[in-house]
Amino acid sequence: MGALSSLALAACGDRAGGKVDPRAYQAFFLWPGVKAPPWLKQAREVYVLAGEVRHRPNSPFVPLRAVPHVPGPALWLVVRVERLDWSEAMYREVLRMLALWQASGNRVTGLQIDFDAATRGLERYAQFLADLRRRLPGRWKLSITGLMDWSAGGDPQALAKVAGSIDEIVVQTYQGRRTIPGYEGYLASLRRLGMPYKVGLVERGDWREPAGLTSDPEFRGYVVFLLGR
Numbered sequence: 001m002g003a004l005s006s007l008a009l010a011a012c013g014d015r016a017g018g019k020v021d022p023r024a025y026q027a028f029f030l031w032p033g034v035k036a037p038p039w040l041k042q043a044r045e046v047y048v049l050a051g052e053v054r055h056r057p058n059s060p061f062v063p064l065r066a067v068p069h070v071p072g073p074a075l076w077l078v079v080r081v082e083r084l085d086w087s088e089a090m091y092r093e094v095l096r097m098l099a100l101w102q103a104s105g106n107r108v109t110g111l112q113i114d115f116d117a118a119t120r121g122l123e124r125y126a127q128f129l130a131d132l133r134r135r136l137p138g139r140w141k142l143s144i145t146g147l148m149d150w151s152a153g154g155d156p157q158a159l160a161k162v163a164g165s166i167d168e169i170v171v172q173t174y175q176g177r178r179t180i181p182g183y184e185g186y187l188a189s190l191r192r193l194g195m196p197y198k199v200g201l202v203e204r205g206d207w208r209e210p211a212g213l214t215s216d217p218e219f220r221g222y223v224v225f226l227l228g229r
Contacts, residue, residue, distance in 0.1 A: 018208075020201045020224060027198070027223040029078070032064050034228040040073070047076040047112055047143075047170075047223060051097060053090060055082035061093040067100050074107045076143055081115040084128040091135055098140060110141030110167065117146075119153045126161035133165040141167040145200070148173065148186035151193050163195035170223050174202035177227060184210050196220050203227045 022028065022037075027045040030036060040046065048070075051063045061079075077098055094111065102108040113132070117125040133142055146169045150159065162169075171190065173183045179202060180186075187210050190197060196218050201207055202225045213219060 020203055020205045020207045022203050022224045022226060025222050025224045027221060029200070029223055029225040031226075034226050037226075041071070043073040045076065045109065046070070046073045047078050049080060049114070050077040050101070051094065052080040053083060053086065061090045063097060067104050069105045074109045075101065076109050076112045077101060078112040078114050081113055084115070084124065091132075095135065095137070108140065110143060111136060112143035112145065112170070114145045119147065119149050122150065122154055122158035122162060126158055126165065129162060129165040143168045143170065145169070146171050148180065148183060151189040152186055154192075156192070159192070159194055163193070166195065168196045168198060168220060169193065170198045170200045172200040173207075174200065174205055174225065177202060177205075179205035179207060184208070187213060191216060191218065193218070198223050200225060
């Protein structure tokens, strides 16, 4: 890619620079295989990887978790996507997953699509998101992950179409377990996105908050990708 109120702001912690300490934040990505720390119950939002659509043709939607009851945090259910040509059955299964998690007593905020759309492929991605948005019941929001270079090199018209279908984007400043060098330059252009955004950080990654970031009216806070041990 590879969790809070609408602000998703940190409760404490030094933003001047250093390593990302997840306990200073209130929104998190939780992937399978990472043990949830005890303090995660006090989080405001958790983005849970719950299923995936794999690349090979005719592959079905694959749930990645049993449906739990998670008291406390509001939940975004994340679907990792490797292809956009969804069948009707895929849409039904994804919507069914959301309904099952909500019926189990969870506070489901909405659906997040985790898809590595190339900057030059945003037009097609925008069409997919518009179709998904039409199918998604209004009680659930739609979020996506995004790459930092969208803001620097993305076509403004394509970005506007993406913005018209989603409620937020979480811009990833990391790849794997490491912060991407030079993130400051990319983040300086985030205002070009024209949509509400959060900044995704990686646990124990390098981070220095750029000047002016939190004063951007479209900024909605941070989401930390948990690595565990």
